[in-house]
Amino acid sequence: MISMNNFLIDVNVLLDAIFKRDVKSVVVLEKLVDLGRGLYITASMIPTLDYFLKKHKADKNKFKDIFFGKFKVITSTGKEGADAIGFMDxxxxxxxxxxxxxxxxxxIVTKDSSFESFGLTVYTPVKLLPFLEDSTPIKDRQIPMLDLQAEYRHMLEDIDHAILNTVAETKYILGPQVKEFEEKIAEYIGVKHCIGVSSGTEALVLSLRALAIKLKGQEYFDRSDEIITTPFTFTATGDAILRSGATPVFIDIDPLTYNIDSKKIRAYLARxxxxxxxILPVHLYGQSCEMDEIMAIAGxxxxxxxxxxxxxxxxxxxxKKLGSIGNAGTFSFFPSKNLGVFGDGGMISTNDDKLAKLxxxxxxxxxxxxxxxxxxxYNARLDTLQAAILLAKFKYIDEFNEKRRKTAEIYNKELSGINxxxxxLNHELSTESDNLYHVYHQYTIRVLNGRNDQLQTHLKERGVSTMVYYPVPLHKMKVFEGKMKIFEGLENSENASKEVISLPMEPLQKDEDIAYVIKSIHEYFKN
Amino acid sequence: MKVKAIVEGSTLKLKIPLKFKTNEFEINIADEYLQREEKTVGIKFLDSLWETIGDLPQENVNWKGEWYRRLDDKHE
Structure with a gap:
């Protein structure tokens, strides 16, 4: 059985179902809705639909609300229009x-044979039905870490509209969408200022540079100035400290949360x-560091x-939303992030007027x-086009974070008990506080006894993608040689880098795919 | 009104029973799975759309034919 996920319903089938003229069209459409498949029409089909709705005295507003809850409308470009003229129909x-x-x-689900010459799969409703009921396991199943195509399709009307409008407006540098995005995110996070920048890395560098100017009255920190951070992170965190002029001090992580160990920060500062x-704490994998303790130490x-x-x-x-607790918060909108853009983008949040100005x-x-x-x-502005895309995607962020949490819950339940x-560790489950919120950017397990490579290979053979974040802790990288300080041993970070594997975490992942990942992991440990 | 729809030779296997709320279709699918009494399914999505439509067409319709005629009329 091939995997069929996205269906364009041609207007004749659609109208047969909507106006109850053909049971085959009714059953196939209802079945596709029931299976949660992606359903599409094109914008060019709307006038026909509109005509028949009007003719049959439909309550078009009510219809619109129900219909567009299930169907996405694909934009047709001018070039596609011109190319279409060259075809018979x-x-x-x-x-x-x-x-x-x-x-x-x-x-394409249609009764019209003219669709057959476009290299797409074409079925009539009656021929499609047996495939939808077929329970044969899908061959060549591929489960990516995340599925950006599916995410685009999920919100394509908003995104296409945002892109086309922004391109046509031509206010490409610091256009109104940047300001609107900054204001919306500031309200969402609960801070006075949000400043769009060109990447998460630049957000870190600019924050530290602004702090050097404000606190020391000089462009950069001195090399003798130390900034405490974790070695178990992406290189940008440590690199930004070097670029601000300061020296990173790497302090080990808590082996359960993978975040910097605040007890060790305290121990370092005592000496x-x-x-x-x-201090530059990294909220790794979607989970907050122990911010009460870190803020107390900083105070x-x-x-x-x-x-x-x-x-x-x-x-x-x-x-409190992360990014609203410290002097500044830095965000990345790299495409794979929970809120990701179509390229690079980042943001800084702060309540400090002077820092924001700098x-x-x-x-x-x-x-x-x-x-x-x-x-x-620097030349580090957030592009207007990226801000417009972020505005379109932002309205889905809470829904998507909730879906990530639901997937994590399933993983937690179904993988528990595997030796x-x-x-x-989710702090929410291990403390009494009900105000913590893990957004599971990654669902990361630790594989003991040196078997992580084997497990990764086993999953890869079954089409399940996994990643290791991060295989090399920062203190092992050449760039930091002679430019860093290390506090005591960093064994927890080093062990984690050898043992962690992140599993697929896609908000739009189907339950059957999550179940397949889980089954594949169980298979490995049974052998 | 009752419309008899025949889907011959289908291998349609409905796990959920098929039922049309308005009972306007009579289904006769040549398939063992639909020979049972409980050949019904909840048509939730389309039911909710049907409720928004004032008058469902009584006669057979050639959608594209009518649409093209309408375009011809509009541009004459």
Whole structure:
């Protein structure tokens, strides 16, 4: 059995079902809805639909609400329109060309044979039904870590509209969408300022640079200035500290949460506090660090805190959104992030007016305007086009985070009890607080006894993608040689880098695919 | 009104019983799975759409034919 997930319903089948003229069309459409398959029409089909709705005195507003809850409308481009003219049936060609762009492996359900020449799978309703009922296991099943195509299709009307409008408006640099996005996210996170930047890395660098200017009155920190962080993170975290002029101090992680161990921060500061200027905790995999303790330590030693929220958009600690607790929060909108864009993008959050002002200067070459440049700045603006896409995607973030949590719940339940793996600790379940919110950017298990490579290979052979975040802790990287400090041993980070595997975590993942991942893991440990 | 619809030779296997709320279809599918009494399914999505439509067509309709005629009339 092949995997059929996305279906364009041709207008004749659609009208037969909507106006109850043909039982085969009714059954196939209802069955597709029931199976939760992706259902599409093209914008070019709307006038026909509209005509018959009007003719049969439909309550079009009610119809619209129900119908577009299940169907997505695919935009047709001008080029597709021009290309369609070259075909025998231009109307059907336009439908097929547009659908093929969005769903290259999609199925057209039609009674019209003219669709057969576009390289798409075409079925009549009656021929399709047996396939929908077939329970034969899918061959060549592929389960990606995440499925950006599915996510695009899920929100394609909003995204297409946002892109086309923004391109036509031509306000490409710091256009109104950037401001709107900054304001919306500031309200969502609960901070005074959000500043869009070109990437999560630049968000870190700009935050630290702005802090150097504000706290020390100089462009960069001194190399003797120390910033405490975790070695178990993406290289950008440590790299940003170097680029701000300071020295990273790597402190080990808690082996259960994979976040920096606040007890060890305290222990380091008890012996070496004189050069430390700040703490840069990373909320790894979607889960908050112990922010009450980290903020208390920072208060006691007069340190700044910059939260690295790249992996935890929407996550919370004690009722506060991550990024609203420290002096600044830095976000990444890399495509794979919980809120991801179509390229690079990032953001800084802060309640500090002076920092916000400095950050806005730094992202535009360091000046209030082009000819009043006061600082060594960057070209690090968030593109208007990316901001427009982020605005379109933002309305799905809470729903998607909830879906990630639901998938994690299933993994937790179904993988518990396997000897040889350690499931991720969720603070929400291990503390009495009900105000923590893990957003599961990754669902990461620890595979004991040196079997993680074998498990990865086993899953790969079954089409299940996995990733290791992170196979090399930062203190093992050449770039940090001679430029870092290490506190005591970093065994927990080193062990984690050898043992962790992240499983597929896609908000739109089907339950059957999650079950397949789980079954494949069980198979491995039975052998 | 009753419409008799025949889907001959289908291997349709309905796990959930098939039932049309409005009872306007009579289903006669040449398949063992639909020879049972409980050949019914909840048609929730389409039922809710049907409720928004004022008058369902009584006669057979050639959708595209009518649409093209309508376009011809509009542009004459």
């Amino acid at each position: 231009g109307e059907d060609a336009l439908i097929a060309l547009s659908f093929k762009r969005v769903c290259p492996r999609g199925v 070496n506090s004189s050069h430390v200027v700040g 006691e030693h007069n340190l700044f805190v910059v939260e690295d929220v790249a992996q935890s958009f929407g996550g919370m600690w004690n009722g 950050m806005r200067m730094l992202l535009k070459h360091g000046g209030k305007d082009k000819y009043n440049v006061a600082h060594i700045g 040889g793996i350690v499931l991720p």
